[in-house]
Amino acid sequence: MKIVVIGGTGLIGLKTVAILRQGGHEVVAASPKSGVNTITGEGLKEAMAGAQVVIDLANSPSFEDKAVLEFFETSGRNLLAAEAAASVRHHVALSIVAIDRTDNGYFRAKVTQEKLIAASSIPYTIIRSTQFLEFLRGIADSSADGNIVRLPPVLFQPIAADDVAAIVAAVALAAPRNGIVEIAPERAPFNEIVARYLKAVGDPREVVRDREARYFGGRVEERSLVPLAEVRLGRIGLDEWLRRSQTQA
Ligand SMILES: NC(=O)c1ccc[n+]([C@@H]2O[C@H](COP(=O)([O-])OP(=O)(O)OC[C@H]3O[C@@H](n4cnc5c(N)ncnc54)[C@H](OP(=O)(O)O)[C@@H]3O)[C@@H](O)[C@H]2O)c1
Numbered sequence: 001m002k003i004v005v006i007g008g009t010g011l012i013g014l015k016t017v018a019i020l021r022q023g024g025h026e027v028v029a030a031s032p033k034s035g036v037n038t039i040t041g042e043g044l045k046e047a048m049a050g051a052q053v054v055i056d057l058a059n060s061p062s063f064e065d066k067a068v069l070e071f072f073e074t075s076g077r078n079l080l081a082a083e084a085a086a087s088v089r090h091h092v093a094l095s096i097v098a099i100d101r102t103d104n105g106y107f108r109a110k111v112t113q114e115k116l117i118a119a120s121s122i123p124y125t126i127i128r129s130t131q132f133l134e135f136l137r138g139i140a141d142s143s144a145d146g147n148i149v150r151l152p153p154v155l156f157q158p159i160a161a162d163d164v165a166a167i168v169a170a171v172a173l174a175a176p177r178n179g180i181v182e183i184a185p186e187r188a189p190f191n192e193i194v195a196r197y198l199k200a201v202g203d204p205r206e207v208v209r210d211r212e213a214r215y216f217g218g219r220v221e222e223r224s225l226v227p228l229a230e231v232r233l234g235r236i237g238l239d240e241w242l243r244r245s246q247t248q249a
Contacts, residue, residue: 002026002051003172006079007058009033011134012094015165016055020172031058038075041082048086053172054079056093065105072109076116083122090176091124093117094168097157097182097227099128104218114180123176129164130157130184130226133241136197140205142216149194149205150213156190157226159183160236162244167233182227185234190215190225193238200242 003020007013008029017029028047030036036043038058048054056079060071083091095114099107117124131139136158140149167183195207215225236244 001053001173002028003053003055004028004030004047004051006030006036006038006054006056010057010059011132011161012165012168013057015161016057016168016172019165019169023169023173038079039071041078044078044082045085048082048088051083051086051088053090053092054083054088055168055172056091057168060109063106065108068106068109069112072113073116076113080116080120080122084120088122090172091117091120091122092168092172093124093126094164095126095128095180097128097130097184098223098225102215102218102220102224104216106216107218123178125171125174125177126180127164127168127171128180128182128227129167130159132164133158133160133197133236133238136194137201137203139215140194140198140203140207143194143213144205147205149198149207150210151191151194151207152211152213152215152220153189153191153209154220154222154224155187155226156193157184157187158193158238159185159234160241160244163234163236182229183233184227186237187226190220196238197242 003025005013005017008017009031017027020027030047036047060068095110099110114126143149143151191207191209
């Protein structure tokens with residue numbers, strides 16, 4: 001089966017492409033680096049020719065509110081139009097748990113991306129993942145003031161990129177659900193997970209439990225970042241992920 005992975009050079013894209021190729025599929029790892037650009041439209045028609053499944057794992061180069069919204073809106077429109085013209089049978093996209101219950105600029109852009117998909121004529125599956133374990137440093141940096149990292153003690157359930165890629169590949173090979181699948185593994189307070197992570201990687205910053213601390217500028221409550229249902233998809237918890245990262249380093 002021919003599968004196009006948009007953002008096939010990214011964190012999740014690289015891993016997903018490898019899994020699908022191991023399964024014997026013809027996989028196009030599409031991104032600006034390989035001449036496929038969902039913003040300018042360059043290379044899209046050629047990449048789509050004969051494809052049955054398209055997996056959108058692209059990400060905006062800028063996370064600034066306006067730039068990220070423009071990215072997911074334009075990219076989504078161009079990509080879905082090219083897929084419709086090529087009669088693609090399944091569009092898979094990676095989104096984020098709780099984007100419609102928690103407010104920040106990046107989440108608003110992902111809501112727009114999801115709406116475009118649901119309104120298109122192409123059968124689809126949206127996978128809503130929690131934050132990647134690989135993103136913990138970025139989260140700590142975004143919440144840091146000097147040596148202090150302020151985080152609210154709300155529930156947090158980060159997932160390893162290896163788990164995400166395995167689930168994305170499996171979903172892409174299954175029938176479209178025309179709906180949303182949520183994925184998330186081990187659950188614990190946000191500040192505790194980031195504190196455990198910083199300690200394990202030898203980062204001296206202190207994590208402070210602060211009910212008023214925001215997440216990328218948005219206010220979060222107890223269940224703002226986790227699935228509302230008891231979802232436990234993903235086998236790799238923080239300790240196992242740290243062990244694997246340290247073995248690979
Ligand atoms: N971070 C999280 O915790 C989290 C959680 C849940 C879901 N997600 C979602 O997961 C998805 C993948 O994230 P990631 O961290 O794997 O991304 P990433 O590592 O930042 O990779 C981004 C990919 O997008 C490609 N790209 C950028 N501009 C493009 C364009 N104009 N046309 C086509 N491709 C373009 C890049 O290509 P080049 O290499 O050529 O630049 C790269 O392959 C994103 O949609 C994100 O919203 C993230």
